[in-house]
Amino acid sequence: MDHQLIVGLEVHVQLLTQSKLFSGCINRFNPDEPNSQTDPVTLGLPGTLPVLNRRAVDLSIRTGLALNCEIAPFTRWDRKQYYYPDLPKAYQISQYDLPIAADGWLEFVADEETGERRRVRLIRAHLEEDAGKNLHDDSGRGGESRVDLNRCGTPLLEIVTQPDLRSAADSRKFLEELRLLLSYLEVSDCNMQEGSLRCDANVNLKVTTDDGHEVATPIAEIKNLNSFRGVEAAIEYEEQRQLEEWQRTGLKMGDVGGEKETRGWDADRGITFSQRGKEEAADYRYFPDPDLPPLTVSAEWLEEVRATLCEPPADRRERLQAAWALSAYDASVIIDRGRRLADYFEEVARLCGDGKQAANWVTQEVLRIMNDRGIEIGDFPISAPVLGTLLERIVSDAITVRSARTVFADLLEQAEGSQPVTVDDVDRVIDAKGLRKVEDTGQLEAAADAVLARNAKIADDVRGGKTNAVGPLIGQVMKEVRGADARAVRELLLKKING
Amino acid sequence: MEQSEVLRVARLARLKLADSEVDSYARQLTDILQYVEQLEEVQTDGVEPMAHPGGVTNVLRDDVVTESLPVAEALANAPRSDGRYFVVPAILDAG
Amino acid sequence: MSLTRASTDELLQLLDSREVSAVEVATAFLDEIEARDEQIGAFLTVDRDGALTAARTADERRAAGESAGLLGGIPVAVKDLVCTRGLRTTCASRMLENFVPPYDAHVVRRLRDEGAVLLGKVNLDEFAMGSSTETSAFRRTVNPWNSEHSPGGSSGGSAAAIAAGLAPLSIGSDTGGSIRQPASFCGVVGLKPTYGRVSRYGLVAFASSLDQLGPLSRDVSGSARLLQVIAGHDPQDATCLNVPVPDWTGQLEQPLEGLKIGVVAEQFADGLDDEVAAAVRAAVEVYRGLGATVEEIELPHARHSVATYYLIAPCEASSNLARYDGVHYGHRAEQFDDMVDMYAASRGEAFGSEVKRRIMLGTWALSSGYYEAYYLKALKVRRLIRQDFDDAFRRVDLIAGPVTPTTAFRTGELTGDPLAMYLADIYTSIANLAGIPGISIPAGISQAGLPIGLQLLAPSLEEDRLLRAARMYERETNWHTRWPASL
Ligand SMILES: [Mg+2]
Numbered sequence A: 001m002d003h004q005l006i007v008g009l010e011v012h013v014q015l016l017t018q019s020k021l022f023s024g025c026i027n028r029f030n031p032d033e034p035n036s037q038t039d040p041v042t043l044g045l046p047g048t049l050p051v052l053n054r055r056a057v058d059l060s061i062r063t064g065l066a067l068n069c070e071i072a073p074f075t076r077w078d079r080k081q082y083y084y085p086d087l088p089k090a091y092q093i094s095q096y097d098l099p100i101a102a103d104g105w106l107e108f109v110a111d112e113e114t115g116e117r118r119r120v121r122l123i124r125a126h127l128e129e130d131a132g133k134n135l136h137d138d139s140g141r142g143g144e145s146r147v148d149l150n151r152c153g154t155p156l157l158e159i160v161t162q163p164d165l166r167s168a169a170d171s172r173k174f175l176e177e178l179r180l181l182l183s184y185l186e187v188s189d190c191n192m193q194e195g196s197l198r199c200d201a202n203v204n205l206k207v208t209t210d211d212g213h214e215v216a217t218p219i220a221e222i223k224n225l226n227s228f229r230g231v232e233a234a235i236e237y238e239e240q241r242q243l244e245e246w247q248r249t250g251l252k253m254g255d256v257g258g259e260k261e262t263r264g265w266d267a268d269r270g271i272t273f274s275q276r277g278k279e280e281a282a283d284y285r286y287f288p289d290p291d292l293p294p295l296t297v298s299a300e301w302l303e304e305v306r307a308t309l310c311e312p313p314a315d316r317r318e319r320l321q322a323a324w325a326l327s328a329y330d331a332s333v334i335i336d337r338g339r340r341l342a343d344y345f346e347e348v349a350r351l352c353g354d355g356k357q358a359a360n361w362v363t364q365e366v367l368r369i370m371n372d373r374g375i376e377i378g379d380f381p382i383s384a385p386v387l388g389t390l391l392e393r394i395v396s397d398a399i400t401v402r403s404a405r406t407v408f409a410d411l412l413e414q415a416e417g418s419q420p421v422t423v424d425d426v427d428r429v430i431d432a433k434g435l436r437k438v439e440d441t442g443q444l445e446a447a448a449d450a451v452l453a454r455n456a457k458i459a460d461d462v463r464g465g466k467t468n469a470v471g472p473l474i475g476q477v478m479k480e481v482r483g484a485d486a487r488a489v490r491e492l493l494l495k496k497i498n499g
Numbered sequence B: 001m002e003q004s005e006v007l008r009v010a011r012l013a014r015l016k017l018a019d020s021e022v023d024s025y026a027r028q029l030t031d032i033l034q035y036v037e038q039l040e041e042v043q044t045d046g047v048e049p050m051a052h053p054g055g056v057t058n059v060l061r062d063d064v065v066t067e068s069l070p071v072a073e074a075l076a077n078a079p080r081s082d083g084r085y086f087v088v089p090a091i092l093d094a095g
Numbered sequence C: 001m002s003l004t005r006a007s008t009d010e011l012l013q014l015l016d017s018r019e020v021s022a023v024e025v026a027t028a029f030l031d032e033i034e035a036r037d038e039q040i041g042a043f044l045t046v047d048r049d050g051a052l053t054a055a056r057t058a059d060e061r062r063a064a065g066e067s068a069g070l071l072g073g074i075p076v077a078v079k080d081l082v083c084t085r086g087l088r089t090t091c092a093s094r095m096l097e098n099f100v101p102p103y104d105a106h107v108v109r110r111l112r113d114e115g116a117v118l119l120g121k122v123n124l125d126e127f128a129m130g131s132s133t134e135t136s137a138f139r140r141t142v143n144p145w146n147s148e149h150s151p152g153g154s155s156g157g158s159a160a161a162i163a164a165g166l167a168p169l170s171i172g173s174d175t176g177g178s179i180r181q182p183a184s185f186c187g188v189v190g191l192k193p194t195y196g197r198v199s200r201y202g203l204v205a206f207a208s209s210l211d212q213l214g215p216l217s218r219d220v221s222g223s224a225r226l227l228q229v230i231a232g233h234d235p236q237d238a239t240c241l242n243v244p245v246p247d248w249t250g251q252l253e254q255p256l257e258g259l260k261i262g263v264v265a266e267q268f269a270d271g272l273d274d275e276v277a278a279a280v281r282a283a284v285e286v287y288r289g290l291g292a293t294v295e296e297i298e299l300p301h302a303r304h305s306v307a308t309y310y311l312i313a314p315c316e317a318s319s320n321l322a323r324y325d326g327v328h329y330g331h332r333a334e335q336f337d338d339m340v341d342m343y344a345a346s347r348g349e350a351f352g353s354e355v356k357r358r359i360m361l362g363t364w365a366l367s368s369g370y371y372e373a374y375y376l377k378a379l380k381v382r383r384l385i386r387q388d389f390d391d392a393f394r395r396v397d398l399i400a401g402p403v404t405p406t407t408a409f410r411t412g413e414l415t416g417d418p419l420a421m422y423l424a425d426i427y428t429s430i431a432n433l434a435g436i437p438g439i440s441i442p443a444g445i446s447q448a449g450l451p452i453g454l455q456l457l458a459p460s461l462e463e464d465r466l467l468r469a470a471r472m473y474e475r476e477t478n479w480h481t482r483w484p485a486s487l
């Protein structure tokens, strides 16, 4: 007996708009002040009406194009009807049979070593409003639940994949690539903890029995996975569970009792659990929302949005390797940290003309400090033009790498004192500290001669074979000629001593 | 319409009906459905459904924030609240 | 002359010439309501303080030489289906018995901006579902012409208030005839505008694609003026049309030249009361006498309008009324087992039987397996009804006909037979399905002393034609000046 895991994902992405999908009510994550971000429309008060947010449509189209989807020239709004306390109108305005985007795909890197990409087909992406949040009584005594409508009405794009994923690890990698793309597109902040990216996984197995038959196990939909680790672990668990269930019961998809089941994920215990009974299939009674006129997307509108697209991270990752001779590893470190860091890197690389040098500094110095301080590149005190200029001084042989570190530290300190750092500061600090490599060999030779004259004993030792004894002399020369290159000084001294 | 069908629809509509209501709705809805069945005789092949009388499309608003209601006003009409949240009986299937 | 018997134009004249103050006008109506509404039953809420404050503001503006607005100091009664900030809005339902909206409907803002004096909120069928105002959870409204008869509905409180002299103007709403039918039963003027002419923001939804707010008044001029105030684009209603608002009041007295009037023969067949038929025919003759030509036309799908309407309206209603679940506002049951039971118990006990019947019908027709055969089919027939009108209006300027098959029926006469009640919408619901404007004007009194209405229908956005034609008729006749004998 053999089995194959089959996974399809449904991903809900909160769109980065100022206001909600159907009213001017503010769209912001704010769990600490419940019900402070509502208006009559958000509350679903009698008499209120929805009016569509243009920006949410723009962002949906942008995402759809980046996901290689067809954008619907005509679409409309449907009511999905069900009762839940976080849904004040008792219907969600969504898109049923005419999603704004359909038939797309996204590739992810399945194998880091070989760079092998795998393609996942996307069925659709549709725009809808988010519900509020129910807070449950954890006392176990029943008691009461509480409802916060701050999140209610936030624009959501729901992206649905074909069941093309074949492992828990692939599912996670796909989701990570999707998140990266969405963050590059700047359509969402994709914060899984805050719920701006939420994932449901449809999981089942294709079992090949010993006599060669292929059968499918009942599908489980695991709801509301809110971390990448959770996605991977929940699917792994579910694969084992379904396998054991199959071996125990032989229940197939479509059998009585083999209907689709909704399951939750308990991250603490590392298990999925049945959430809702299987008995009643939901009847959402979708129908076109009479309050909202349909939407047509013209070719001009499409082109307008297309102009706001950026290079997808997967393409950019490959281009960085080719254009700047980066390792796959370095390219990934830069790309995966987000579009702004990739922009930063490329500007630094362009300014200094050396991708390797730029990558070393960005992946080591810059990222280390960002991580230490818990900041993003936008808040990093050394701008790309400044770092690019500094590295250019290394590349053009004006300073040593070691000197550059000194300058870098100095500039960081300057920024600490809330003195903004400018490009001019680079050469100012180099010169103030006398770090510029000395081209004038006359000055260097004079200093070497003077030091040797003062240290005849050491010079003799060196001549006698104790080459390492030259060390202190190098230091003395460099003290007199700031910015001298240590290796050059050493060679000069040895040449003079040994004739 | 059978009584069981009335009960199915009442469950879907979240309406608790008295037994007498189940009886009378079964009768009245049957009458009404018999009446509306006249639409079957209307030839509608190729006719586009008319969900909106206006014929307008693309009514959009700019992404501009307007003022929120004070929390007290948002909760003012709630049958039960604790001053911060709407309060409902425990939601059982939540997990 | 009694202030409460005056028309809107007469009141404005008195106010503008400073012969009376807005406070005097408001007080006269408030006192009349206090004295006589116990018997009429038109009002659910009277806002004496709010009315007097608004009246004082209108007086102050006039005293300061400022414009007091198009309705400066004119009292208006608002159907209690329209949200008023800080003033209880019940929809005549136990469900919203204590609901106080934190916002004003668009039309209420417009009324306040133009200096209107809101007297209070008037009765209706629960959530506007009904044709007799008998489904109100709170009180019975009588027909001022005969207290044993219904004022019609669902805007029965609006029509009765005007007919009884408790308000000169009222805001009603019309989903399948709910302005025109009570106007006809009570002998007043009522106009349903083109769908999208008036913002629905703040009108508690019954059937969103059919609902329209409109004016009721003693005469055509009053309705023209009230429509002038409430019509126009509102960015908060995506279905509200962004088109210019003509100067209806200014053009009202200009008669229409070469008017072509269409009459639908089928409307005079079975089921139409003889007296009503005779009155409508006589009205058509009045137009002929004014130089109009009269042409017989057909609306081939009109006979399916009630079936179409009673699918689309309940489907939308079942969805619009799902929000009343006792969580965020409205009634919550005291006894229940769990949350699902709380929903069902709250809705089961707070909705009346007509509302529940329509929710059941709509829920059923939208449920899996029935959607296409019922809801979708009705939307297609709706398109055909609309096309009938498009064809008809290529030949005629207006369609004249009855508003209702009979004069006002007796209270309780039809409550046991919902289908019979629904069939009374046969002449009115076609306008809602097609989205076109229609008006009901007084056109006779039956032998039993009950008013008879004439309905005029016009193409979309042709309210100007409707109002001017109505005024032509009104000038030739004097039905609108009659008062019930009891007054
Ligand atoms: Mg609710």
Ligand SMILES: [Zn+2]
Pocket (backbone or CB within 6 Å): A012, A128, A158
């Ligand atoms: Zn969704």
